[in-house]
Amino acid sequence: MVYEVRRLRLLWELASHGTIAATAEVCRLTPSAVSQQLSLLEREVGTPLLVRDGRRLVLTEAAWVLVRRTERVLAELEExxxxxxxxxSTVRGTVRLYGFPSAAVALAAPAIADCRSRHPDLRVLLDEAEPERSLAALRGHSCDVALVYSYDLLPRLPERGVETRELLTEPLLAALPPDLGGLTPGPDGAVALDQLRSHPWIAPRGDSALRSVLVRACEGAGFEPRLDYTSxxxxxxxxxxGAGLGVSLLPRLVAEPLAADVRLCEIAGFRPSRTLSVAIRRGSGGDPAIGALTSALRRTAERV
Incomplete structure (x- = not known):
């Protein structure tokens, strides 16, 4: 019996996302279409692949065998x-790049210009997206290269079928009103977080990872931040x-371009950081177009 690769990929995505609805969204199908294809795969295999545990679908041992093998198959196809x-004979074609805003400004724009100069027949398309959406698009072939990040206080788990290569690591900086008093910075200008315990904090709302890092960093300094403002x-x-309404904690690439009326200081002690990486589908790194873009991103990161 020959197994249909598209159906195997649906099972592989289900193992990653956990629900039929999430799998359908990533694969741009309806939930009923995903269920139908998985039922057909189950008939091809001749043994149960999914069992219901209350409201959840659980993969059987046979399903996990297929998932592990499918990851290798997908990588071989990419290769x-x-x-x-x-x-x-030339580097040409279209490469789709997804990147979050601060990386799009600091890395993507100059890297795309670099590619255009070196490879006139290569077209790079850019779409703005946070890492979670970017990685889903990468696995779903909606993009070919993704810029993602992870925090040292909140490391990202490995993604199935994805390779990541670090580009740069940047510090998280305390953003302070210019006239904030009562601080005693160290010789290098760094500020201890516990000196900011009495001030209101200004936190991102949608970037849940950065917000979690802010809270964890403050808790590590012995206090719970009072989040008065979010945006x-x-x-x-x-x-x-800048208006003196509170303090914040932001990655350098985010904070520095906006710091005209704000004082930026590194954090004394453990110095929290964010690592920016480029992600591609496992096995696709040998594609000259993808390789040209990732090389341009690395060159740009070295300059940054």
Missing amino acids: ARAEVAALR DDYTVLMSLV
Whole structure:
């Protein structure tokens, strides 16, 4: 019996996302279509792949065997596509890049310009997205390269079928009103978080990872931050800080371009950080177009 690769991929995505609805969204199908294809795969295999545990679907041992093998199959197919693309005499085609806003400004824009200069026949398309959406799009072939991040206080778990390569690590900086008194910075200008315990904090609303890092960093310094203001717009966050309404904790690439009326200080002691990485589908790194873009991103990161 020959197994249909598209159905195997649906089972693989279900193992990653946990629900039919989430799998359908990633694969751009309806939930009923996903259920139908998985039922057909189950008939092909001749043994149960999914069992219901209350309201949850649980993969059987046979399903996990297929999931592990499917990951290898998908990687081999990516390598085959890359090898065929490498036979071309020039680097050409279209590469779709997803990146979150601060990386799009600092890394994506100059890297795309670099690619255009070196490879005139290569077209790079850019879409703005946070890492969770970017990685789902990467696995679903909606994009080819993704810029993602992780925090040292909140490390990201490995993603199935995805390779990541670190580009740079940046510090998280305390954003303070310019006239904030009562601080005793160290010789290097760094400020201890516990000196800010009595001040209101200004936190991102949509970036739940950064918000969690802010809370964890303050708790590690012995206090729970009072979150008086939140916003999804970093310009708003920095304006609130500049107006003297509180303090914040932001990655350098986010804070520095907006810091006209804000004082930025590194954190004394453990110095929290964010690592920016480039992600591709496992096996696709040999594609000349993808390789050209990732190389340009690395060159740009070295300059940053």
